[in-house]
Amino acid sequence: MELADRAVGFLLSLISLSMFTYYTFWVIILPFVDSDHFIHKYFLPQEFAILVPVFAGVALLCFLCFSIGFVMLKSKKKKA
Structure with missing residues (x-):
């Protein structure tokens, strides 16, 4: 498992x-x-x-707001 984690980390870093x-x-x-110049065809407009x-x-x-809201609603249902 450690090798797979290192491979994923290397890929994400790359x-x-x-x-x-x-x-x-x-x-x-x-x-x-x-x-x-020809290099401009490899890039989008500025x-x-x-x-x-x-x-x-x-x-x-x-995404962060929805995630936090979902966790807050889920934890509120567990208390009730």
């Missing part, structure tokens, strides 16, 4: 690092590259650089 690298390159380096993290943050906040 995915997080690749997403961080992609986003950093997209937001910080890409604006300084000419707009007709507007999405703000929209994607905002949408992910709102989705995470909603």
Whole structure:
């Protein structure tokens, strides 16, 4: 089981690092590259650089609120 946990942790770390690298390159380096360069076809337009993290943050906040609310309702039913 320990090997499987390490493999999952390594995979999650690799995915997080690749997403961080992609986003950093997209937001910080890409604006300084000419707009007709071929590298621009691998990235979304710059507007999405703000929209994607905002949408992910709102989705995470909603998920946390619903989870906390569900746990509070479940614990209230156990007391009654």
